[in-house]
Amino acid sequence: HIIVPFIPHLYNHEKLVCLGKEGETTVVFKLVDPEERLLKEFQEPTEIPVNPEVETQPSHVELPRVSKGLFDEILGHDDLKTVIVNALNSPRSVNILLVGPPASAKSLFLEAISRCPGAVYTFGESTSKAGLAQLLIDKKPRILIIDEFHNMAREDMAILLGLADGKVVRTKADQTANLQLDTKVFAAANRLKNIPEEVLSRFLKFELPHYTPKQFRQVVIHVLRIEGVETQLAEYIADRMIEAKVMDPRQAKYLSRIAKTPSMVDLIISRLKHPD
Structure with missing residues (x-):
């Protein structure tokens, strides 16, 4: 029999795990099957300096x-x-x-x-x-x-x-x-x-300079195809944004998430704030 009055007891089937705290040191006891020995592990808390003179980055881990x-x-x-x-x-x-x-x-x-x-x-x-x-x-x-x-x-x-x-x-x-x-x-x-x-x-x-209209059209179609937009609608969005002088691929991507038809594309572009 082991008596540890200051430690709460948690039972889990045949296992008894006792956890306690003595000052700054955590003590862990594990009581398992009778054939196995009693294990006692000490886990001391890591001390972090309040004012280290020099800290270093963790040692290099080989990155992919x-x-x-x-x-x-x-x-x-x-x-x-x-x-x-x-x-x-x-x-x-x-x-x-x-x-x-x-x-x-x-x-x-x-x-x-x-x-x-x-x-x-x-x-x-x-x-x-x-x-x-x-x-x-x-x-x-x-x-x-x-x-x-x-x-x-x-x-x-x-x-x-x-x-x-x-x-x-x-x-x-x-x-x-x-x-x-x-x-x-x-x-x-x-x-x-x-x-x-x-x-x-x-x-x-x-x-990185401004896109030319030709480059912008290619970029928008490429980005929207990645977004899952059909080629015909992607081309329509690119052409309408060039006409409106809204040459921003991100705006095209956001627009495509709302507009699923050419008429909706026209509606949104007609209300967009155009650059000065």
Whole structure:
């Protein structure tokens, strides 16, 4: 007989499991069949330093290699797809900035990259200096994705200066925590005007221009066919959006989810707010 008065008892068929807590140490007893011996395991809680001088990213786990199939939803840009795939598969960190007007496939590239293991997606305008540092410290991402990078405040971008060199420094309440990271950054911006040169120098920059009407038609049909839209209706949507000068593949995708006939396409496009 074993008497453990301070431990609650849970019975499960022939098994008796006793759980107890002594100070900061959890003690687990297992009583099984009579032929088996009594097991006693000590599980000590992990101590997390309040103010570590240097933290490191978890040891590298071999991630699956990325192929160009990651970007199957994006029509064209084959050369850029090759560059990004090589960057994702590189054993060393690298930063890439996609620059171009809205509706130029920048966000489509970022959304595809966000499906990679270890990726964290954020927006430039939604970050703050403390928030971005905390995100990096908490998540320790292998890949950091920043959409609308041009909207990030300059003081927030200072964190990326250190990150490009593999370091994140957080100062709080007169205490400093240093974090060693191996993080690749993929960002997208509509313009470079408000981004400091010292930040731009940390990125390889690639420009994505406006679609021509011919390119836009091909892209929309391609995207809508992936969405399951019949070819004839996809072509009609593309042509009507070109006529309306709404050259945004995402708008076409959203429209196709509502409009299942040409008449409904006409109704929606007639009420769309056209770009100035």
